[in-house]
Amino acid sequence: MKRLTIPQPGHWESGLDSQRGQSDRLPHALLNRVQMTEVDRLTIAYGINAITLMENAGRPVADAIMNRWSLRPVLVLCGPGNNGGDGFVAARHLAEANWPVRVALLGTRDQLRGSAAHHASLWNGPVETLTPDALNGAELIVDAIFGAGLTRPLEGAVAETLAVAAANKLTIIAVDVPSGLVGDTGENMGAVPCALTLTCFRKKPGHLLQPGKSLCGELVVADIGTPASVFVSIPPDTFENHPALWADDLPLLNQHSNKYSRGHALVWGGWPTTGAARMAALSAARVGAGLTTVAVDMSQSYLALSVYAATLTSIMVKPIHRHQDLAILLEDKRITGLLIGPGAGIGPDTQARVLTMLKSGQTTVLDADALTSFQHKPSDLFDAITGPCVLTPHEGEFTRLFKDVVDSSGHDKLSRARAAAKASGAIVILKGNDTVIAAPDGRAIINTNAPSTLATAGSGDLLAGIVLGLLTQGMEPFHAAAAAVWLHGAAANNFGPGLIAEDLPYRLPAVFKQLALLMKQTERHFSEMEMTIEFSASH
Ligand SMILES: NC(=O)C1=CN([C@@H]2O[C@H](COP(=O)(O)OP(=O)(O)OC[C@H]3O[C@@H](n4cnc5c(N)ncnc54)[C@H](O)[C@@H]3O)[C@@H](O)[C@H]2O)[C@H](O)CC1
Ligand SMILES: [K+]
Numbered sequence: 001m002k003r004l005t006i007p008q009p010g011h012w013e014s015g016l017d018s019q020r021g022q023s024d025r026l027p028h029a030l031l032n033r034v035q036m037t038e039v040d041r042l043t044i045a046y047g048i049n050a051i052t053l054m055e056n057a058g059r060p061v062a063d064a065i066m067n068r069w070s071l072r073p074v075l076v077l078c079g080p081g082n083n084g085g086d087g088f089v090a091a092r093h094l095a096e097a098n099w100p101v102r103v104a105l106l107g108t109r110d111q112l113r114g115s116a117a118h119h120a121s122l123w124n125g126p127v128e129t130l131t132p133d134a135l136n137g138a139e140l141i142v143d144a145i146f147g148a149g150l151t152r153p154l155e156g157a158v159a160e161t162l163a164v165a166a167a168n169k170l171t172i173i174a175v176d177v178p179s180g181l182v183g184d185t186g187e188n189m190g191a192v193p194c195a196l197t198l199t200c201f202r203k204k205p206g207h208l209l210q211p212g213k214s215l216c217g218e219l220v221v222a223d224i225g226t227p228a229s230v231f232v233s234i235p236p237d238t239f240e241n242h243p244a245l246w247a248d249d250l251p252l253l254n255q256h257s258n259k260y261s262r263g264h265a266l267v268w269g270g271w272p273t274t275g276a277a278r279m280a281a282l283s284a285a286r287v288g289a290g291l292t293t294v295a296v297d298m299s300q301s302y303l304a305l306s307v308y309a310a311t312l313t314s315i316m317v318k319p320i321h322r323h324q325d326l327a328i329l330l331e332d333k334r335i336t337g338l339l340i341g342p343g344a345g346i347g348p349d350t351q352a353r354v355l356t357m358l359k360s361g362q363t364t365v366l367d368a369d370a371l372t373s374f375q376h377k378p379s380d381l382f383d384a385i386t387g388p389c390v391l392t393p394h395e396g397e398f399t400r401l402f403k404d405v406v407d408s409s410g411h412d413k414l415s416r417a418r419a420a421a422k423a424s425g426a427i428v429i430l431k432g433n434d435t436v437i438a439a440p441d442g443r444a445i446i447n448t449n450a451p452s453t454l455a456t457a458g459s460g461d462l463l464a465g466i467v468l469g470l471l472t473q474g475m476e477p478f479h480a481a482a483a484a485v486w487l488h489g490a491a492a493n494n495f496g497p498g499l500i501a502e503d504l505p506y507r508l509p510a511v512f513k514q515l516a517l518l519m520k521q522t523e524r525h526f527s528e529m530e531m532t533i534e535f536s537a538s539h
Pocket of ligand 2: 083145146147174175176177178179
């Protein structure tokens with residue numbers, strides 16, 4: 001396990017550059033507003049003053065503009081807080097490089113405080129009033145109105161000015177977040193789409209959660225000199241999904257591996273919808289389950305076995321005539337992972353099967369109909385989850401199962417997934433373009449590699465199968481869930497346009513090759529969350 005070197009406070013006096021190497025640690029951590037306030041406080045305590053921090057935050061905005069666009073008129077919209085202060089810094093650097101730049105301020109200069117007042121005093125040009133008229137003649141707009149300090153929806157001159165800028169398709173560069181976007185949640189309180197967003201130190205959840213994700217445009221994280229040692233006091237609990245979080249835990253093959261040592265996955269095969277379970281089984285096998293069996297529901301039709309058997313080759317089939325047959329089958333301890341839901345049907349039979357599976361103590365994945373079957377009494381399900389379990393709802397299934405949980409927690413996706421994981425005692429994968437993976441202990445991961453081509457029938461069944469395949473091989477459930485979501489996205493990206501669900505399992509081998517290369521390049525020495533845990537344990 002890697003240890004981070006934690007610089008002592010006195011070291012900061014030796015200057016920024018020697019410390020900057022630290023800031024590449026825990027690069028996938030996401031920080032909320034409370035954590036960022038603490039980050040600022042600690043950074044200042046380490047000896048980097050607030051004026052320098054603001055200088056370091058504003059300068060990359062000017063640099064990013066000059067690197068991406070040719071010389072053209074810029075208008076910097078400044079707000080009354082530190083976000084506005086960053087704007088004054090950006091304006092000064094653009095002007096020093098002889099760019100035509102104007103500043104428009106919400107409020108008056110004498111209302112500015114602290115570092116923002118300091119940097120405003122270094123701005124030699126005129127300061128106009130922030131109104132839609134100020135946009136005249138500008139081609140690039142820097143939005144430095146509100147960042148982390150947003151307290152209420154945009155209105156008045158700010159809302160009007162941004163609306164006119166958006167309607168006129170002016171290019172907007174946001175400082176920290178597009179003003180109106182809530183950094184902790186991705187909720188939109190009046191922001192308009194930006195071409196580029198520059199944020200400090202680490203991304204914020206709102207940059208990755210919809211609708212925020214779509215408003216940010218290109219997202220750049222600026223190193224403003226904050227030492228990664230701040231993570232000693234602020235162990236992050238939210239991350240952007242990346243192999244660095246779980247690659248060390250992926251099941252590995254060695255000379256002693258055999259099909260039994262790779263685990264035996266069992267998928268419930270419903271009737272008359274059979275494709276969903278078949279595709280899930282195929283994905284479980286593709287990610288390395290040594291054996292995969294579909295337990296075929298024979299209670300409705302004898303045809304079921306023939307359909308499954310005729311369409312599966314490496315996947316085995318096992319007819320289940322009576323409910324007791326399932327319980328007997330689950331006594332086989334060589335079976336190491338279970339999945340029910342895809343094509344299972346909604347109702348008491350599925351409920352009973354789910355409860356039997358959970359009672360077996362085996363690691364279980366519950367998807368689709370297995371979740372909806374408990375919509376009228378979710379507590380029956382939550383009470384039965386006593387072992388390792390992963391739930392994979394889409395928004396509809398989530399709302400049906402977790403209605404009470406959602407009513408009593410925040411309404412943003414991150415809070416909802418966390419609350420659901422806590423209430424159910426399971427890992428929850430709340431799917432979508434911005435899938436959130438949450439654990440009952442509060443850890444959460446936001447996925448960012450899912451292309452829109454995954455919006456196709458059967459895509460969720462495949463994800464459930466990938467989770468099952470990894471769990472079957474003994475991977476830790478939170479890591480398995482995050483890895484599965486990433487592999488699912490990577491496989492779809494690898495295929496490209498025209499994807500239908502059947503294509504996806506066949507792309508997994510190529511993704512594993514990419515992953516192996518990545519792990520080789522990085523000498524397989526990453527496990528960010530373990531580092532975090534060790535951090536908190538040792539301090
Ligand atoms: N380490 C860092 O991340 C650094 C971040 N910097 C920048 O500082 C801002 C956060 O600054 P803060 O002063 O806390 O908040 P804001 O500038 O976003 O705004 C506060 C200001 O705005 C008023 N307000 C809030 N919402 C509204 C509204 N809807 N309508 C009207 N007025 C509103 C509020 O009352 C306050 O007066 C961060 O985002 C970074 O850009 C530092 O510069 C460097 C370190
Ligand atoms: K902003």
